[in-house]
Amino acid sequence: MWDYTDQVKDHFLKPRNVGELKGANAIGETGSLNCGDALRLYLKVNKNERIMDASFMTFGCASAVASSSALTEIIKGMTLDEAAKITNDDISDYLGGLPKEKMHCSVMGQSALKKAIANFRGVQILSKPGQIVCECFDVTDLEIIDAVKANGLETTEDVTNYLKAGGGCGQCLDRIEEVLESVKAKG
Known part of the structure; x- marks a missing residue:
């Protein structure tokens, strides 16, 4: 059994901002349903590029739900430039830490956020550098x-x-x- 912090348990048992966000004008998706974890992040961003609201839908474990929930709480009210600086470690720290075996869940949140920001700005992410x-x-x-x-x-x-x-x-x-x-x- 994983050693989860009280914050992880709280965000898993009572996740914040779950579901499709009506009026979302930025969406970022990452992961794969075929392979186990997937996340869709919804943002409502105003004309000044400030995140007014955020929600998520995820398919995954307790850490995936908790990381996604925490991410939405962290980024609300931030500008896109501020949110772009959020790291997976910031998500983990917000939750009081994640087991090392579950750090990929916070990485998934960071990835979905970058994709949502690119989506809002109309930037197409064609491919990642590297193979x-x-x-x-x-x-x-x-x-x-x-x-x-x-x-x-x-x-x-x-x-x-x-x-x-x-x-x-x-x-x-x-x-x-x-x-x-x-x-x-x-x-």
């Missing part, structure tokens, strides 16, 4: 490298816990290991 390693969760080699360096990830399991990469069909596990080894070799 796709995990097709289930759309994770690139550069994202893995950044996460390994920034968070001291050492194993394939660490990468899966943090980014969800390898947590679906598992066909990318060898490639994740190759990326990890290349980072270690460059030291």
Whole structure:
């Protein structure tokens, strides 16, 4: 059983801002229903690019629900530029921490937020830099490298816990290991 903080339990048992947001003018989606976790984030943004309201729909575990709920609470009232600076660690910190095996849920929130901001601004995100390693969760080699360096990830399991990469069909596990080894070799 996961060791959840009281804040995580509260946001899971009594999630805030759940459901489709009427009048939303920005939507960001991430994850994959086929592979286990998915999030759709709705924003209502005014002409000054201030987030007036936010809601979510998610398919996932307690951490996914809690992270999504927390994210909506964090960003309400922020400008898009302020919200764009929100990291997955900010979401986790707001919840008093997440188990390392569940950090990917906060990463999913950060990803959906970036996509919603791009959607509002009419910016099409064509593709991420780098090569796709995990097709289930759309994770690139550069994202893995950044996460390994920034968070001291050492194993394939660490990468899966943090980014969800390898947590679906598992066909990318060898490639994740190759990326990890290349980072270690460059030291």
